[in-house]
Amino acid sequence: MIRKFLILSPVLLLLGCGASQTIASAEAQPIAVSIDLVDVQDDRVSVTMDPGEFTQNEIYFYIPKIVPGTYSEDNYGKYIDGLTAYDYDGSILPVNKVDDNSWLFTNAQKVDKISYFVNDTFDTETEVEEPVFSPAGTNILKDENFLLNLHGFVGYFKGLKETPYTITIKAPASLEASTSLKQINTGSSNKGENIYVANRYFEVIDNPILYALPNSVTFQIKDISVTLSVYSPDGSLKAKDLQPKIETMMLAQKNFLGDINGTKRYTILLYLSRLSATDATGFGALEHHSSTVVVFPEQIPREILEESMVDVVSHEFFHTVTPLSVHSREIQYFDFNEPKMSMHLWMYEGTTEYFSMLFQIQQGLISEAEFYSRIMDKITNSMGYDDTMSFTAMSKNILEEPYKSNYANVYEKGTLINMCLDILLRELSGGEKSVPWLMKELSAKYDVDTPFNDPDLIDEIISMTYPEVSDFFAQHVIGNEPIPYDQYLKKVGLEVTFVEQPGTYFFVGQEPYIDANPANLDAIFIRKGMDLNSFFKDLGAKGGDIIKNINGTDITLESMRGIVGQSFGWDALKDISMRVERNGVLLELKGKAGTPTYKERSLDVEETPSAAVLALREAWLKQ
Known part of the structure; x- marks a missing residue:
């Protein structure tokens, strides 16, 4: 997501598909993973995996090609060196590397364990044309910092994505681990070693881990336990300094969502970059079910950092509504190496970004003038993309051109689609229905384990609402007609005006x-x-x-x-x-x-709106 100097990722995290139960002889036995953060060699981390006993001759091993949420094929297997398979006597077995992200073991019944080295992605961001988005990347800084987005460290075997994992990480005793991944050796006397468990591969990649010098704070937001952990290279930014803003924001979000509940635990991992040649350069965040990774430059002024954290983290937290809860089969059964995309980015990213704006005005965190200014920014920014492109077609084909280069519009026009739909629903229902109401209804039917059928969602929304909603989707979401924003904003007593400005x-x-x-x-x-x-x-x-x-x-x-x-x-x-x-x-x-001059759009309040218009605007901004 591009917002001023930020590139957000916007942000989906997708669920793994069902697995065959005939590949391993002991499916209930976890795949055992060991990661060594102490003996770092050549800026690489050693990983060992014990998959259990295979009962077939051939098995494929994968490192993800794509990280759901970034909508780019980043080929994390390119950062793997020296993958080796061993038999039960410790002898090396032949391994066929199929492509950047997959390996074939032709003597699978003899495989006892595999090992390989992992290079971090931060080192390459200034060297390649399309770098891995930093919040989805990895960092290895011996004895000081490790950012473990585990899709860059841990792979999966074909047919075994539903098999449990046990992950043992040996780290410098001076560093503290922050994550939402379940830890089973809490309080252990073996300081520096952490043992985590996951029910399936999705849970592994859904829970990033930050190792850094102790700099975290935990607080309660109603029924959610929130941990904020900060890596600050010069040690100047303390997690407790950011706590008041984050706490106020998340309490307002909980009040906005009402009884829509997504998680009981949430971890915010903030990484501050030095902006060196081997450090992070992509700023924004990547969401997960119960955590988010945020990357910003260390040089960012404190006031701007706090404002940016509110905007970015609020967006990521709202992803607990969609797509982490309300999502399609394409997401529920996502293939990390041959993905099929959903047609509903208008909701996954658009609704999420709209909520991140709407809750701030409804909960009194920003003024009406600031809210209107953000709307105009969205309208202006959206005009830089193809305004006649079908949003559902773009979403379904987002990994390909010309759709790929229009991706960032999901945060601009996607927001505006939801704004117009929200105003339309409130108008047609006399204020009883809205986009927040719609998401509450969908959340009651669909959840983490219950996906919807991708082609049926819009028809279902229409059946829940009004025929006019059908026309809106047909023309402006499925179809290629630009949205007449002035007509929708006029319903709430706002006028789009143009002022000639030097440029x-x-x-x-x-x-x-x-x-x-x-x-x-x-x-x-x-x-x-x-x-x-x-x-x-x-x-x-x-x-x-x-x-x-x-x-x-x-x-x-x-x-x-x-x-x-x-x-x-x-x-x-x-x-x-x-x-x-x-x-x-x-x-x-x-x-x-x-x-040169240009016409600058501004959003002005009508001087003498009708009572009905005032009532609709009041409902929109206050409830």
């Missing part, structure tokens, strides 16, 4: 009017869906135009960077010629550089 040639604020094709970075185009500034409009340029040449310079990524830099010194009378390709046709556009 720059190629940017509106921090948002560029141009972008590069991911498949060919030298193909620079004008982004669709954006309200272009006077510079582009006066030239006659349109969204989707591919820029071929500007003032005699052929356009590549590098030459475009140079032209953007030069543009800050352009004179208004400078002649501009721009050759573009539009629908396969080359066009020559000419004009003056001019003084």
Whole structure:
């Protein structure tokens, strides 16, 4: 999720599928995993797995290809070195590496254990074109810090994702472990060794662990025990310093959710990055059923950190409603290496982000003016994506282009879909029904163990509500019609107005009017869906135009960077010629550089709204 300087991940954590019961001779016997954080060699951690006795000749072993919630194929197997299988006499068995993330054991009946080394992902973030999103990544810093997103350390055997796991971790005695994973040796005299248990593989990857110098605080939010653990490289930020803001926020969230209960325990793991070449660079969070990993730069000012933690952690905590509770079969039976995606990101991320805004105004954490400002930010940001793309089609095909590059719109337009649906439901029901009401009803029917059928959800929502809701989904969620936000906001007495503002040639604020094709970075185009500034409009340029040449310079990524830099010194009378390709046709556009202006949207309150409008706005903002 991109919010100002943040990239959130937004955030789904998905459930594992059912397993065959014929592969191992003792299915109830846990797969035993040992992770050594003490004897770190070449910045790598040693992992050993004892899977029990196999009864077949061949077995596949996997490290996840994709981490649910990031919507990117990160191939965590690339960070595994030296995977070796041993028989019961300690001799090495042949292993066939099939691809980055899978290995085939052809003498499975002889396998006693396997071992391998794990490299951390933080070290590579500045080296690769598409790095692993930091909150989904791993860090190995000997004797100081270990961020264990366990999908990067522990794999699974084909057909055995439902088998229990026992994970023994040997760590420096000076470091404290924070996690929601169940620990069975609490109070043990063997300091530095922790033994955790999981009922199945999903529980392993659903519970990240942070090892750091002791810096945590635990507090109670009604029936939820919350632990906040902080890794601060210079030791300046204490968990107790952030507790008041987090405690106030989560209490407000519980009041907003009412009797929708997701978890009795919640762990917040905050990692602060030094921003060095081998440290985290992707800032935001990844959610889990009972925890979240948050990554921010260490240099972030305290006031901004607290505000960002409220926005980010509130989003992640609301994921306990969806998709961690209300979710489809695609999520319940997720395949970590050959995933099939759900069509309902409008709900998983859109509803979650909408709730993270709505609860703050309803619980008095932000003012109406701030709430309206955030709505306008969402509207403006959404225009930077393809506004005619079907949201359900995008969601179903989110791992592929052109849908992949529109993913971040789930946090922008996804929020606005829920806002408009919320206003519509409240209007049609006289204030009795709303999106929070809808999620409460769905939560009563679907839960962690009961998924819905993906193609049936929207029809089910329509049957619970009104025919007008059918039209809304058909046109703006399944269909490709842009949402007329002004019409929905007018229902609650708000008006979208435009004010002409001075700007720059190629940017509106921090948002560029141009972008590069991911498949060919030298193909620079004008982004669709954006309200272009006077510079582009006066030239006659349109969204989707591919820029071929500007003032005699052929356009590549590098030459475009140079032209953007030069543009800050352009004179208004400078002649501009721009050759573009539009629908396969080359066009020559000419004009003056001019003084660029853009229309800034603002949201204003109507001066004399009707009583019905006032009542609807009151219901929207207060309950």
